[in-house]
Amino acid sequence: MTLPTIMNTYGRIPVSFTHGKGVYLYDADGNEYIDAISGIAVNALGHAHPLVSEAISLQAGALIHTSNLYGVERQEKLAKSLCEISGMDNVFFGNSGAEANEAAIKIARLYGHNQGIEHPDIIVMENAFHGRTMATLTASGNRKIQAGFEPLLGGFVRAPFADIEALENIAKNNSNIVAVLIEPVQGESGVNLLPDGYLKQLRELCNKHEWLMMLDEVQTGNGRTGSYFAYQQEQIFPDVVATAKGLGNGLPIGACLAKGKAAEVFQPGNHGSTYGGNPLVCAAAQVVVDTIKKEDLCNNAKEIGTYLLEGFKDSLSGNNLVKDIRGKGLMIGIELNNPCAELVDTARARGVLINVAAGNVVRLLPPLIINKEQARQILETVTTIINELAPTA
Numbered sequence: 001m002t003l004p005t006i007m008n009t010y011g012r013i014p015v016s017f018t019h020g021k022g023v024y025l026y027d028a029d030g031n032e033y034i035d036a037i038s039g040i041a042v043n044a045l046g047h048a049h050p051l052v053s054e055a056i057s058l059q060a061g062a063l064i065h066t067s068n069l070y071g072v073e074r075q076e077k078l079a080k081s082l083c084e085i086s087g088m089d090n091v092f093f094g095n096s097g098a099e100a101n102e103a104a105i106k107i108a109r110l111y112g113h114n115q116g117i118e119h120p121d122i123i124v125m126e127n128a129f130h131g132r133t134m135a136t137l138t139a140s141g142n143r144k145i146q147a148g149f150e151p152l153l154g155g156f157v158r159a160p161f162a163d164i165e166a167l168e169n170i171a172k173n174n175s176n177i178v179a180v181l182i183e184p185v186q187g188e189s190g191v192n193l194l195p196d197g198y199l200k201q202l203r204e205l206c207n208k209h210e211w212l213m214m215l216d217e218v219q220t221g222n223g224r225t226g227s228y229f230a231y232q233q234e235q236i237f238p239d240v241v242a243t244a245k246g247l248g249n250g251l252p253i254g255a256c257l258a259k260g261k262a263a264e265v266f267q268p269g270n271h272g273s274t275y276g277g278n279p280l281v282c283a284a285a286q287v288v289v290d291t292i293k294k295e296d297l298c299n300n301a302k303e304i305g306t307y308l309l310e311g312f313k314d315s316l317s318g319n320n321l322v323k324d325i326r327g328k329g330l331m332i333g334i335e336l337n338n339p340c341a342e343l344v345d346t347a348r349a350r351g352v353l354i355n356v357a358a359g360n361v362v363r364l365l366p367p368l369i370i371n372k373e374q375a376r377q378i379l380e381t382v383t384t385i386i387n388e389l390a391p392t393a
């Protein structure tokens with residue numbers, strides 16, 4: 001038996017693509033697919049966006065990398081744009097979502113140590129997903145992701161999602177808490193929403209206990225939920241926000257943004273990344289940030305998201321296989337009563353790329369540039385395949 005030369009870490013869908021354009025992907029046989037997953041919320045501007053391609057090729061022809069030993073002008077410009085758009089004070093650039101969260105976790109620990117807390121604890125949520133590095137898989141609330149990689153890290157305390165009172169109770173018994181890390185919408189575990197007002201209450205709780213409020217907006221950020229960051233819909237600021245995915249439109253970039261006291265924690269030598277925020281990835285991310293703003297893509301995400309959400313609620317009403325339909329902007333989940341992984345294949349056979357999260361939640365994350373006609377195609381196909389599983393009465 002010959003072993004595949006790629007390590008066996010993914011169960012892959014048996015299709016690959018030769019090129020893409022906008023919301024469409026094409027395979028070697030010339031089949032066209034509408035991409036309702038965007039490389040897992042990455043291709044915010046769709047595929048082969050001319051401005052992204054141009055910025056990358058221009059930058060590649062001038063300068064790709066110099067390291068963070070030197071000033072990186074493109075990185076400074078991108079940081080400024082991100083701070084303007086978010087109200088945060090400063091940024092650390094890494095290469096992925098997990099690294100953005102690692103930076104957040106290190107800020108929280110150092111913040112604790114600076115106050116004389118020797119064993120700082122960070123509150124994290126049930127069913128959270130924060131990445132696959134040792135710290136972020138420990139922070140994740142999914143045994144499948146952790147199993148076999150023990151010993152896990154110390155310093156994390158688990159709490160139920162969307163339950164402020166549970167956090168109050170932890171505060172009573174644990175004076176080592178320094179921060180709370182939470183996704184504004186849990187993505188990997190099936191598009192789980194927080195109730196309106198939760199983030200405001202969390203902000204107040206963090207103020208009261210001098211905890212850092214840290215948001216994992218790796219998936220929800222960069223316009224996905226209808227505002228640049230999800231917290232902007234609640235008129236609050238976190239102390240730390242991690243983002244990645246949509247930021248680079250496919251180039252590897254992660255960012256950890258901080259505000260106020262959290263922005264002053266790191267000092268030279270505390271953290272680093274050899275090519276984090278290099279000129280090439282920052283050139284691409286700059287186009288993403290500028291285009292989201294210029295073309296009002298947050299608003300498009302909100303409008304098309306509402307169209308899809310209401311469309312599904314309407315078209316799937318009466319289907320007793322459907323347990324719940326929920327979403328925020330272009331992050332939509334249709335929860336079924338049964339596991340439905342096979343829908344990925346059924347949809348693909350009809351030219352629509354979807355994802356199933358948590359075993360029974362059809363998850364849609366189309367590019368932010370999607371128009372109504374394209375959204376209607378997704379709505380029709382996904383409705384049809386779910387209704388074929390269990391015809392409406």
Ligand SMILES: *Cc1c(COP(=O)(O)O)cnc(C)c1O
Pocket residue numbers: 095096097098099101129130131132183187188216217218219220244245
């Ligand atoms: C995808 C994701 C991560 C991990 O990002 P990587 O780039 O794969 O390291 C972390 N947090 C959330 C919420 C995510 O969706």
